[in-house]
Amino acid sequence: MATIIAPSILSANFACLADEVKKVTDAGAEYIHIDVMDGTYVPNITLGSPVVKCLRPYSKAVFDVHLMTEHPETHIESFAEAGADIITFHAEAAKHAHRVIQQIHGAGCKAGVAINPGTSLSMIEELIEYVEMVLIMTVNPGFGGQKFIESMPDKIHMLYHMIQEMEVDCDIEVDGGINAETSVIVREAGANVLVAGSAIYGAPDIKKAIEDIRGKEISHHH
Numbered sequence: 001m002a003t004i005i006a007p008s009i010l011s012a013n014f015a016c017l018a019d020e021v022k023k024v025t026d027a028g029a030e031y032i033h034i035d036v037m038d039g040t041y042v043p044n045i046t047l048g049s050p051v052v053k054c055l056r057p058y059s060k061a062v063f064d065v066h067l068m069t070e071h072p073e074t075h076i077e078s079f080a081e082a083g084a085d086i087i088t089f090h091a092e093a094a095k096h097a098h099r100v101i102q103q104i105h106g107a108g109c110k111a112g113v114a115i116n117p118g119t120s121l122s123m124i125e126e127l128i129e130y131v132e133m134v135l136i137m138t139v140n141p142g143f144g145g146q147k148f149i150e151s152m153p154d155k156i157h158m159l160y161h162m163i164q165e166m167e168v169d170c171d172i173e174v175d176g177g178i179n180a181e182t183s184v185i186v187r188e189a190g191a192n193v194l195v196a197g198s199a200i201y202g203a204p205d206i207k208k209a210i211e212d213i214r215g216k217e218i219s220h221h222h
């Protein structure tokens with residue numbers, strides 16, 4: 001499966017976000033990963049749907065909105081109208097996760113469900129067949145530039161097997177501490193959508209950074 005690169009604008013310069021989004025799009029990124037933090041589910045506050053709406057004309061890439069918020073159900077329509085293509089919410093933050101997925105689909109977007117490093121796959125097992133993507137957090141959400149948690153590849157691999165056995169079409173996204181080195185590990189484990197913030201926006205050559213993270217295609221024999 002071809003790897004998709006999703007630069008996280010959390011590590012971009014917020015004073016010139018349009019340029020920053022354009023830059024990674026021109027450098028070949030398929031997705032733009034947009035981290036929405038509400039100051040409650042995670043301590044920081046980042047941006048809301050009006051910013052996404054302003055950015056939309058600057059890129060044809062897929063807008064991959066990662067909601068790190070309480071009450072995700074209150075934010076679906078506004079982000080969909082702003083131009084989100086995929087909306088991912090945290091299973092830990094949703095009281096009625098299945099309904100949130102229906103709501104995302106109803107708003108015309110693809111649905112993703114995210115789980116934190118401390119959350120078991122069992123929390124989302126029943127949701128896999130309904131979502132287009134599962135996001136395995138490889139750091140605790142809230143900040144860019146954190147260290148990749150080394151035990152997460154096992155979880156990615158377990159999810160990969162669950163998806164194979166269920167014979168469903170579901171992407172595996174990883175987020176946190178992804179760089180050219182950890183990329184190899186997560187892709188071998190089965191991830192196909194790779195989020196990277198600091199490793200892309202902090203690099204002197206963005207295009208090279210994206211290609212280094214993309215790496216060579218890996219074939220799975222399981």
Ligand code: DX5
Nearest residue numbers: 008010141142145177197198
């Ligand atoms: C963390 C965010 C990530 C973050 C990743 O809460 O969800 O998307 O931007 O940043 P890096 O790639 O620097 O770990």
Ligand code: ZN
Nearest residue numbers: 035066175195
């Ligand atoms: Zn994210």
